[in-house]
Amino acid sequence: MPNFHPRHFAIVPAAGTGSRMGAERPKQYLPLLGRPLIFHALAALCAAPEIDRVFVVLSIGDAEWGRHDWSALGPKLVPLFCGGPTRAASVLGGLRAIAPQAAQSDWVLVHDAARPCLASWHIEKLVRELAHDEVGGLLAVPVADTLKRAGEHRRVAATVPRDSLWQAQTPQMFRYVMLRRALEEADAVTDEASAIEAAGLHPKLVEGDATNLKVTYPLDLHLAEWILSHREG
Numbered sequence: 001m002p003n004f005h006p007r008h009f010a011i012v013p014a015a016g017t018g019s020r021m022g023a024e025r026p027k028q029y030l031p032l033l034g035r036p037l038i039f040h041a042l043a044a045l046c047a048a049p050e051i052d053r054v055f056v057v058l059s060i061g062d063a064e065w066g067r068h069d070w071s072a073l074g075p076k077l078v079p080l081f082c083g084g085p086t087r088a089a090s091v092l093g094g095l096r097a098i099a100p101q102a103a104q105s106d107w108v109l110v111h112d113a114a115r116p117c118l119a120s121w122h123i124e125k126l127v128r129e130l131a132h133d134e135v136g137g138l139l140a141v142p143v144a145d146t147l148k149r150a151g152e153h154r155r156v157a158a159t160v161p162r163d164s165l166w167q168a169q170t171p172q173m174f175r176y177v178m179l180r181r182a183l184e185e186a187d188a189v190t191d192e193a194s195a196i197e198a199a200g201l202h203p204k205l206v207e208g209d210a211t212n213l214k215v216t217y218p219l220d221l222h223l224a225e226w227i228l229s230h231r232e233g
């Protein structure tokens with residue numbers, strides 16, 4: 001049974017290289033408004049009163065982290081140099097590393113390092129709507145665009161009905177014991193919800209918004225800069 005006052009831990013996997021950006025340094029360290037890209041997501045998580053501690057999972061040989069000043073984020077932030085070759089491996093490594101301090105019923109919020117526009121209201125809504133949920137869930141937005149499935153030579157093979165389709169975002173929030181067990185058994189999942197689904201459970205979709213974008217391509221950096229600049233202004 002969950003305890004009456006479960007804690008909330010955030011895990012940010014940041015051991016990847018972000019190859020689709022075509023940059024010389026890992027994507028999470030690209031400059032955004034004078035800070036590394038990952039700084040902005042970490043700042044939102046560290047500032048959230050709902051979050052007790054923020055763990056950023058880095059590759060074992062990460063030499064870039066130490067070149068930046070993270071002191072402004074305060075004592076909640078803890079780097080863990082135990083990242084793996086995939087997102088799932090990094091999250092699982094983080095879960096194993098925090099085992100001595102995490103109760104089975106504590107909540108874990110996993111957030112993409114490449115989503116710098118995370119806002120306080122995203123975190124608050126996710127935590128509030130999942131507080132008494134038996135499974136957990138994730139931020140997501142309903143698909144608004146018409147979807148096409150490509151066939152040979154990049155020709156349209158079919159139009160995919162968008163009814164009931166949602167675009168997954170992060171954070172994704174699950175109980176520590178549930179998420180760890182799911183990832184221990186999961187094979188080649190691309191997010192935490194997929195691991196939970198593979199265990200036969202059904203995560204709840206908590207509606208977010210389009211400002212919580214993921215930086216994947218160079219243009220996305222400009223969009224993120226615009227969002228953050230106008231939000232702060």
